[in-house]
Amino acid sequence: xxxxxxxxxxxxxxxxxxxxxxxxxxxxxxxxxxxxxxxxxxxxxxxxxxxxxxxxxxxxxxxxxxxxxxxxxxxxxxxxxxxxxxxxxxxxxxxxxxxxxxxxxxxxxxxxxxxxxxxxxxxxxxxxxxxxxxxxxxxxxxxxxxxxxxxxxxxxxxxxxxxxxxxxxxxxxxxxxxxxxxxxxxxxxxxxxxxxxxxxxxxxxxxxxxxxxxxxxxxxxxxxxxxxxxxxxxxxxxxxxxxxxxxxxxxxxxxxxxxxxxxxxxxxxxxxxxxxxxxxxxxxxxxxxxxxxxxxxxxxxxxxxxxxxxxxxxxxxxxxxxxxx
Numbered sequence: 001x002x003x004x005x006x007x008x009x010x011x012x013x014x015x016x017x018x019x020x021x022x023x024x025x026x027x028x029x030x031x032x033x034x035x036x037x038x039x040x041x042x043x044x045x046x047x048x049x050x051x052x053x054x055x056x057x058x059x060x061x062x063x064x065x066x067x068x069x070x071x072x073x074x075x076x077x078x079x080x081x082x083x084x085x086x087x088x089x090x091x092x093x094x095x096x097x098x099x100x101x102x103x104x105x106x107x108x109x110x111x112x113x114x115x116x117x118x119x120x121x122x123x124x125x126x127x128x129x130x131x132x133x134x135x136x137x138x139x140x141x142x143x144x145x146x147x148x149x150x151x152x153x154x155x156x157x158x159x160x161x162x163x164x165x166x167x168x169x170x171x172x173x174x175x176x177x178x179x180x181x182x183x184x185x186x187x188x189x190x191x192x193x194x195x196x197x198x199x200x201x202x203x204x205x206x207x208x209x210x211x212x213x214x215x216x217x218x219x220x221x222x223x224x225x226x227x228x229x230x231x232x233x234x235x236x237x238x239x240x241x242x243x244x245x246x247x248x249x250x251x252x253x254x255x256x257x258x259x260x261x262x263x264x265x266x267x268x269x270x271x272x273x274x275x276x277x278x279x280x281x282x283x284x285x286x287x288x289x290x291x292x293x294x295x296x297x298x299x300x301x302x303x304x305x306x307x308x309x310x311x312x313x314x315x316x317x318x319x320x321x322x323x324x325x
Contacts, residue, residue: 082120151289164297172245181286
């Protein structure tokens with residue numbers, strides 16, 4: 001049953017000055033799909049400064065935005081708080097929170113009503129995140145980790161903090177560090193993989209290095225840089241430290257596989273199958289986000305949030321690797 005029209009009124013703060021109307025509404029109404037918001041704007045259901053609104057119009061501090069539309073209660077409550085998700089709080093204050101995501105748990109839901117994700121756990125503890133974020137699926141969350149990757153995930157508790165941290169992420173001043181166990185022996189002690197990546201298509205869960213003819217642009221191409229440094233060599237594997245600033249989907253997994261050293265436990269990117277692996281160690285992707293370096297969104301002071309390797313990572317490492325002379 002469709003809900004009747006009701007009104008939502010929003011004020012534009014100074015930190016949102018210059019933001020496009022559609023992006024502003026998406027942040028204020030994360031439970032409403034962007035295509036529906038654009039439809040409402042086109043139908044004249046959104047007014048700014050008491051006049052008709054346009055999708056791409058830039059807002060000004062002090063503007064009053066009114067939306068009169070058929071809001072659905074279900075559409076506004078798309079992420080269900082879930083107290084049973086096992087996450088550890090690494091850092092918390094009034095601006096942001098950092099949690100330790102276990103391997104095997106998704107960062108956010110894909111469908112309304114889905115439970116068991118980091119986003120569900122965050123909303124249970126910090127209900128104010130409901131109206132913050134990129135979309136309804138990611139309340140307050142600044143960056144994603146793949147389901148099978150463990151480590152630190154950042155989330156904002158206020159819209160101002162979210163916008164500040166988003167700028168740091170976009171400008172590459174937020175540094176994310178990982179530990180990975182890869183197949184083979186890396187001969188170089190360190191290096192940089194500076195290769196763009198692109199999706200393999202809507203039906204594929206993989207990405208690939210973009211190799212457009214003559215260096216031309218490829219649709220959906222993302223410029224990506226991955227720095228790596230060897231920590232230890234073993235008989236069949238190398239333990240590496242990986243650093244990225246801007247992150248793209250599967251960037252580290254794709255880049256390391258491209259240079260011939262896929263991450264252990266990653267069949268998606270060509271890790272060789274070893275029959276004895278399941279007997280010797282717990283099956284998990286050997287990639288862990290162990291720290292994030294940023295500036296505090298309110299004070300500007302440098303902040304490092306560390307997340308030690310979990311037991312399943314350390315036990316897998318011990319089971320697979322023997323030091324070599």
